Amino acid sequence: GAGVSQSPRYKVAKRGQDVALRCDxxxxxxxxxxxxxxxxxxxxxxxxxxxxxxxxxxxxxxDRFFAERPEGSVSTLKIQRTQQEDSAxxxxxxxxxxxxxxxxxxxxxxxxx
Amino acid sequence: xQQGEEDPQALSIQEGENATMxxxxxxxxxxxxxxxxxxxxxxxxxxxIRSNERxxxxxxxxxxxxxxxxxxxxxxxxxxxxxxxxxxCATDGGNNRKLIWxxxxxxxxxx
Numbered sequence: 001g002a003g004v005s006q007s008p009r010y011k012v013a014k015r016g017q018d019v020a021l022r023c024d025x026x027x028x029x030x031x032x033x034x035x036x037x038x039x040x041x042x043x044x045x046x047x048x049x050x051x052x053x054x055x056x057x058x059x060x061x062x063d064r065f066f067a068e069r070p071e072g073s074v075s076t077l078k079i080q081r082t083q084q085e086d087s088a089x090x091x092x093x094x095x096x097x098x099x100x101x102x103x104x105x106x107x108x109x110x111x112x113x
Numbered sequence: 114x115q116q117g118e119e120d121p122q123a124l125s126i127q128e129g130e131n132a133t134m135x136x137x138x139x140x141x142x143x144x145x146x147x148x149x150x151x152x153x154x155x156x157x158x159x160x161x162i163r164s165n166e167r168x169x170x171x172x173x174x175x176x177x178x179x180x181x182x183x184x185x186x187x188x189x190x191x192x193x194x195x196x197x198x199x200x201x202c203a204t205d206g207g208n209n210r211k212l213i214w215x216x217x218x219x220x221x222x223x224x
Contacts, residue, residue, distance in 0.1 A: 033211060042201050042214030043156070056211060091156065100144055100205065102212065104156040 004105035006092050012111045013082045021077045021108045023092030031095040032075050033102065034067055038088045046090075049075060082112045118215055119202060125221040132189045134218040136202030137182075143205050145178055146212070147187050151198035159187075159200075192222045 035043035
């Protein structure tokens with residue numbers, strides 16, 4: 001595809017529900033990142049994949065957050081038992097091998113009621 | 114946690130004026146990047162400056178980097194209404210993987 005795509009674009013969940021957010025990176029991009037952006041803040045790193053390997057998950061806020069990229073392309077960020085503080089925009093980005101510029105998707109705005 | 118701090122937090126100027134925003138960071142870096150974010154196009158990469166560079170230009174953008182002061186500035190010349198957006202600096206924290214972001218500068222360019 002032409003760019004990074006994310007789905008759904010908007011998600012409303014009741015507290016305690018599980019959600020799954022999907023990211024389709026640019027074809028051929030080896031590295032994939034997830035960020036969380038609260039209103040009025042800059043993005044905060046959650047986790048990073050190189051192909052299917054999750055090399056850094058130091059930013060995941062709790063064990064309710066889980067990310068996977070089983071075939072080294074599409075990635076899913078799963079949040080279990082959502083809490084109100086999980087409300088944010090979740091951004092996915094990918095990088096072409098050997099470069100530093102990150103290409104971002106439009107984000108998924110998660111609202112937990 | 115956020116590493117960088119941008120100032121000013123908000124800036125309002127008239128079309129045609131120049132806009133300068135600054136960024137400070139805390140750790141050593143390999144490079145520093147500037148991104149723009151607006152509701153229409155999301156986060157878009159603007160320019161990257163490496164730690165061994167002091168100044169870089171791209172169109173109407175000029176970026177400087179002072180590693181001794183751990184700071185960078187972004188200058189947008191001859192601003193346009195379409196430049197209205199939030200601008201973020203991001204550093205690689207020296208590991209070339211995850212980006213560590215500042216809080217951003219909200220720029221409003223008035224026609």
